[in-house]
Amino acid sequence: MGMPSNLFATAFSQQRLGLMFSIIMVLMVYLGTLAIAAQAVLARTALTWGYDLQSRLTVEIPFIPDEDPLLKATKRDKMIAALRAMPEVADVTLIKDDETRRLLQSWIDDAALLDALPLPQLLDVTVKVGAALEPDAMQRALVKQVGEAQVYSHAGWMDKLFGFLTGLGVIAAVMLVLTAFAVVTVISVVCRAALVVQHDTIELLYFMGAPDHAIAKQFQKHIQALAIPASLIGFALAVLTIAMLVFMLSSLGGLSLIAPLSWVTVGGMMTLIPVGGASLAIVAARVSLLKHLRRLG
Amino acid sequence: MLVSFEHVSLRYPCGRTVLDDINLALMPGLFYFLTGASGAGKSSLLRLIYQMEKPSAGRVTLFDRDTAQLYRHEYPALRRRLGIVFQDFRLVPHLSALENAALPLRLAGAERLDVEQHVKELLQWVGLGDRLHALPSELSGGEQQRVSIARAIVNKPRLLLADEPTGNVDDESAQKLMHLFLELNKMGTTVIFATHQKDLVRRYAKPILRLRGGRLITAREEAA
Ligand SMILES: Nc1ncnc2c1ncn2[C@@H]1O[C@H](COP(=O)(O)OP(=O)(O)O)[C@@H](O)[C@H]1O
Numbered sequence: 001m002g003m004p005s006n007l008f009a010t011a012f013s014q015q016r017l018g019l020m021f022s023i024i025m026v027l028m029v030y031l032g033t034l035a036i037a038a039q040a041v042l043a044r045t046a047l048t049w050g051y052d053l054q055s056r057l058t059v060e061i062p063f064i065p066d067e068d069p070l071l072k073a074t075k076r077d078k079m080i081a082a083l084r085a086m087p088e089v090a091d092v093t094l095i096k097d098d099e100t101r102r103l104l105q106s107w108i109d110d111a112a113l114l115d116a117l118p119l120p121q122l123l124d125v126t127v128k129v130g131a132a133l134e135p136d137a138m139q140r141a142l143v144k145q146v147g148e149a150q151v152y153s154h155a156g157w158m159d160k161l162f163g164f165l166t167g168l169g170v171i172a173a174v175m176l177v178l179t180a181f182a183v184v185t186v187i188s189v190v191c192r193a194a195l196v197v198q199h200d201t202i203e204l205l206y207f208m209g210a211p212d213h214a215i216a217k218q219f220q221k222h223i224q225a226l227a228i229p230a231s232l233i234g235f236a237l238a239v240l241t242i243a244m245l246v247f248m249l250s251s252l253g254g255l256s257l258i259a260p261l262s263w264v265t266v267g268g269m270m271t272l273i274p275v276g277g278a279s280l281a282i283v284a285a286r287v288s289l290l291k292h293l294r295r296l297g
Numbered sequence: 298m299l300v301s302f303e304h305v306s307l308r309y310p311c312g313r314t315v316l317d318d319i320n321l322a323l324m325p326g327l328f329y330f331l332t333g334a335s336g337a338g339k340s341s342l343l344r345l346i347y348q349m350e351k352p353s354a355g356r357v358t359l360f361d362r363d364t365a366q367l368y369r370h371e372y373p374a375l376r377r378r379l380g381i382v383f384q385d386f387r388l389v390p391h392l393s394a395l396e397n398a399a400l401p402l403r404l405a406g407a408e409r410l411d412v413e414q415h416v417k418e419l420l421q422w423v424g425l426g427d428r429l430h431a432l433p434s435e436l437s438g439g440e441q442q443r444v445s446i447a448r449a450i451v452n453k454p455r456l457l458l459a460d461e462p463t464g465n466v467d468d469e470s471a472q473k474l475m476h477l478f479l480e481l482n483k484m485g486t487t488v489i490f491a492t493h494q495k496d497l498v499r500r501y502a503k504p505i506l507r508l509r510g511g512r513l514i515t516a517r518e519e520a521a
């Protein structure tokens with residue numbers, strides 16, 4: 001179809017609809033790209049932390065006043081042996097008294113008090129990948145086999161942090177959906193405005209016998225010419241922002257907080273946004289025009 | 298039969314009945330005047346033919362097809378066999394006279410360069426040879442009208458619907474345009490020429506469709 005390519009120029013260039021549309025498109029793609037990057041990073045970090053926390057336990061052997069050091073050592077060794085015998089346990093390490101003291105040092109200034117403090121013996125237990133180990137069951141088994149012991153799972157207190165991270169990820173995902181929704185809404189509004197401005201031209205083409213798809217194609221071309229550069233700009237701005245954030249975080253030494261992740265994967269997910277955003281805009285434009293033409297009769 | 302109306306009525310959504318029980322049958326190759334005072338329903342009748350309006354009652358047949366039974370995808374091909382001169386011209390404001398007149402050919406798939414010579418000649422024929430690249434806003438009412446006429450006939454339609462095509466030009470230009478339409482008719486195009494200018498109609502011995510009060514009336518009724 002050899003239609004002139006500038007049939008809808010009035011609406012897009014003279015009425016500034018094109019400019020408005022471009023600005024909004026840049027913003028949407030920018031926000032969407034940031035949201036998906038945040039989503040990817042958070043989901044991955046939460047997953048790694050969650051996995052880390054689920055796989056670690058601490059066993060405490062309570063302090064007994066005036067206990068024979070030899071007896072104390074035997075009890076500890078028995079406890080380690082009992083733990084190692086459990087099929088779910090991958091590794092057991094003793095946290096040395098010095099280490100325990102050091103951990104407490106930041107809370108207690110008085111060296112004499114620190115020395116006199118009844119320190120429990122702590123064992124760091126790593127659970128095998130995929131093994132389900134109930135801290136309570138483990139505690140019951142240890143008490144039965146060896147003697148008094150407390151088992152602490154880290155999951156308890158870090159669950160909240162884990163939940164927080166997951167929450168952030170969900171917010172990012174919701175933002176993404178809202179952005180997509182906003183893109184479709186804005187495109188529909190812009191298209192409707194353009195259709196009002198160009199109503200006569202569209203009607204003329206229609207009554208001169210231009211098939212629907214040919215008119216829609218012309219209209220779509222205008223949206224395409226605006227949406228593609230706008231998406232690229234929004235994407236470039238988002239990449240720049242993320243690069244700045246990463247740079248800042250790494251200069252603060254905080255990059256290790258983020259789980260090791262593949263930037264290729266994150267980058268791949270990010271490119272979905274400009275591609276998806278532009279496609280969404282083009283499809284929305286086409287659908288609005290075809291709907292409009294159906295109303296003409 | 299090129300066009301036929303059987304008991305056709307048209308009621309606008311506001312409830313006004315503009316055309317009431319119209320019956321007509323138009324033979325191919327003829328030149329018809331469609332007359333009636335302003336507001337008599339001439340434009341409405343033409344809109345029923347080019348399918349911008351659907352009859353509230355009755356049957357409209359176009360090129361031997363009952364238009365009520367047309368599928369949507371059949372409209373474009375049907376419409377491309379029609380030429381329409383709109384009462385309000387409907388030129389695309391940012392396209393030149395040449396581009397406006399070439400539009401139907403472009404819609405039919407022709408590329409720009411292939412049609413340019415033909416369209417230029419046509420615009421020369423309607424007396425706009427020196428205004429080819431002017432925008433509609435740079436043309437007078439009569440000149441715009443001539444561009445819209447050129448556009449309507451550029452693809453040699455079988456049926457030309459002209460809605461007051463001489464409404465905006467002086468008497469001399471009106472005569473010239475009339476000759477243009479008559480010549481086109483001689484070449485085989487059926488013409489329906491809507492006008493409220495009685496003197497123009499009187500000058501030519503052509504069949505007349507008279508509208509009054511929403512009905513078609515005979516010459517005898519007209520005289521009464
Ligand atoms: N879309 C419309 N809705 C309602 N009334 C209309 C519409 N178009 C025309 N009319 C009315 O129908 C009557 C006939 O109009 P029209 O067909 O334009 O007459 P003519 O072309 O003979 O001047 C007029 O009274 C006009 O006001």
Ligand SMILES: [Mg+2]
Binds near residue numbers: 336340341384460
């Ligand atoms: Mg009229």
